[in-house]
Amino acid sequence: MTDQPPPGVTPASEAGTKATCAANRTDGQACRSQPRPGRPFCLWHDPEAEDIRAAARVKGGQTATRLRAIRGYQPRLDSTQRLVIYVSRLVYQVMAGTLDQNIARTVIYALMLQKGLIETGDLERRLAIVEARLAENSGRRSVSWPA
Numbered sequence: 549m550t551d552q553p554p555p556g557v558t559p560a561s562e563a564g565t566k567a568t569c570a571a572n573r574t575d576g577q578a579c580r581s582q583p584r585p586g587r588p589f590c591l592w593h594d595p596e597a598e599d600i601r602a603a604a605r606v607k608g609g610q611t612a613t614r615l616r617a618i619r620g621y622q623p624r625l626d627s628t629q630r631l632v633i634y635v636s637r638l639v640y641q642v643m644a645g646t647l648d649q650n651i652a653r654t655v656i657y658a659l660m661l662q663k664g665l666i667e668t669g670d671l672e673r674r675l676a677i678v679e680a681r682l683a684e685n686s687g688r689r690s691v692s693w694p695a
């Protein structure tokens with residue numbers, strides 16, 4: 549028969565017999581992770597994969613440091629005035645080298661979006677006031693824009 553499953557799909561009949569890592573977890577149970585290609589162990593149990601794990605730990609440590617720096621620091625950025633104060637502080641942090649430049653770039657991009665949103669919101673508020681005034685002045689007639 550030629551009813552082969554598409555690539556990447558494990559037939560149900562084979563799913564239960566799939567190879568698992570030959571190591572035991574720290575709780576003594578067999579590790580059920582998928583072994584690395586051509587190896588009896590998964591990435592976390594393979595003695596030959598120590599360099600990969602070490603690199604992952606370093607990356608994880610860097611991410612954790614960044615997250616610690618950001619956590620608990622959620623400024624309200626809902627007015628132009630607050631944005632100005634925040635940007636001033638951001639510039640200082642970048643100059644002092646206390647803020648990662650990639651984070652700074654991303655934050656600056658978000659601040660530019662926020663600035664646009666604040667301005668749009670402000671414009672909508674002002675327009676609503678103008679429209680309300682026009683409606684008051686024109687009595688019961690509805691406001692229409694010139695064509």
Ligand SMILES: [Zn+2]
Binds near residue numbers: 569571579581589
């Ligand atoms: Zn394993």
